[in-house]
Amino acid sequence: MSSPNPKLLQDFLIYLTTIKGKSKKTRQEYLYDLRMLFRFLYCIREDIELEQMNKVSIKEIDIAFIKDVSLEDLYLFLEYCEVNRNNGSSARARKVASIKSFFKYLTGKRRLLEYNPAGELESPKIGTKTPIYLNIEESEQFLDGIKEGNHYYRDTCLMILSLNLGLRVSELCGLNTNSIQGKTIKVLGKGNKERVLPLNDSCMEAIKDYLQYERGKVSNMTDQEALFLSQKGTRLNKRTVQRLVKKVNERSGLEKEKLTPHKLRHTTATLLYRSSGGDLKSLQQFLGHSNISTTQIYTHVDNEQMKQMAENHPLNKRKI
Incomplete structure (x- = not known):
C-alpha cells in the first residue's frame, strides 16, 4: 500500500527511528509538523485557500519543490501557525525543531540541497515555568492514599518507584522482571537509551x-x-497509571490540582536536587535527560525557596 506522504518525508521518518532512535511518538509529531508545512507551502504556491489545506495531496512533492523553499517561506508558515492556528510558543518551537531536523537531513545526510533554508531559522522563546511538585510531607500523604484492594502491592510498588526513581510513565510501563538486577534496575528511556x-x-x-x-x-x-x-494479565499501560495517580491523589485527601505521573517525576527531581546539594550532573544522569538545560529547571525551585527565605528574614521588617 503506497504512502500518502512524499518519498523524501518517508525516508526521513525511517532515518529518525532506525538511525536516530526516535520514539514512535516523536516520529508522529515530526510527520504531523512537516505534512502541515508541505500543505501550507503547496497552497501558497498554487493560490489555494488555506481552509482547504487538509484536502491537498502532497504525495508528489519532490526535491525540486523543496529546493524553492526559502527562509521567508518558513517564517510565513510559523506566522500562520501562530495567527491562524493559535499555536503557542511551545508548539511553534516544536515545529521549528521538526523543520530544522528535516532540512539538516536533506543537506547533510542526503546531500540533496546545497543551501539549507532552515539553517538560520530561529525558535520562539519559551517562558520558563517553575515545575509543580510535592514536598516531602505531601509525598507521604499521597502514598497514604494507596488503599487496600486487589492491586494494593502493585499500586504501592508503582508509586514507590515513581517517587523514588523519578521514572517517566512510559519507563514504568516498560519495565520487565529482568530489569531488576540485584539492587539496581535497568530503565529504557527516550531514544531507547538505557x-x-x-x-x-x-x-x-x-x-x-x-x-x-x-x-x-x-x-x-x-x-x-x-x-x-x-x-x-497484560502489560500495564500509561492510561492506567495516570488514572491511578488521580485516584490516589483524591483518596489521600491531598487533592493536589492536576497531579499527574510527570509531576511525581518533578517531585523526585526536586527532592533529589536538594538532598544532593545541587549536583546537576548526577541528577541529569539519574533522570535520563539528554541535555542538562532540561535538568536546570530544578534550580529555579531553589531560587524561589531562597527568595521566600529572604522575605521571611526577621530583619526584613525592621524600619531604617
Whole structure:
C-alpha cells in the first residue's frame, strides 16, 4: 500500500527511528509538523485557500519543490501557525525543531540541497515555568492514599518507584522482571537509551512484596516479561497509571490540582536536587535527560525557596 506522504518525508521518518532512535511518538509529531508545512507551502504556491489545506495531496512533492523553499517561506508558515492556528510558543518551537531536523537531513545526510533554508531559522522563546511538585510531607500523604484492594502491592510498588526513581510513565510501563538486577534496575528511556539506577531499601521492599504477594499469583498472565500487569494479565499501560495517580491523589485527601505521573517525576527531581546539594550532573544522569538545560529547571525551585527565605528574614521588617 503506497504512502500518502512524499518519498523524501518517508525516508526521513525511517532515518529518525532506525538511525536516530526516535520514539514512535516523536516520529508522529515530526510527520504531523512537516505534512502541515508541505500543505501550507503547496497552497501558497498554487493560490489555494488555506481552509482547504487538509484536502491537498502532497504525495508528489519532490526535491525540486523543496529546493524553492526559502527562509521567508518558513517564517510565513510559523506566522500562520501562530495567527491562524493559535499555536503557542511551545508548539511553534516544536515545529521549528521538526523543520530544522528535516532540512539538516536533506543537506547533510542526503546531500540533496546545497543551501539549507532552515539553517538560520530561529525558535520562539519559551517562558520558563517553575515545575509543580510535592514536598516531602505531601509525598507521604499521597502514598497514604494507596488503599487496600486487589492491586494494593502493585499500586504501592508503582508509586514507590515513581517517587523514588523519578521514572517517566512510559519507563514504568516498560519495565520487565529482568530489569531488576540485584539492587539496581535497568530503565529504557527516550531514544531507547538505557540507564541503570540504584534501588534503595524502600524500592527493594516494594518490589519484593509485589512479586511475592500479587504478581506471583496472577493466573491469567499473557505477558511473561512485563513487571507490572493489568487485571487481564497484560502489560500495564500509561492510561492506567495516570488514572491511578488521580485516584490516589483524591483518596489521600491531598487533592493536589492536576497531579499527574510527570509531576511525581518533578517531585523526585526536586527532592533529589536538594538532598544532593545541587549536583546537576548526577541528577541529569539519574533522570535520563539528554541535555542538562532540561535538568536546570530544578534550580529555579531553589531560587524561589531562597527568595521566600529572604522575605521571611526577621530583619526584613525592621524600619531604617
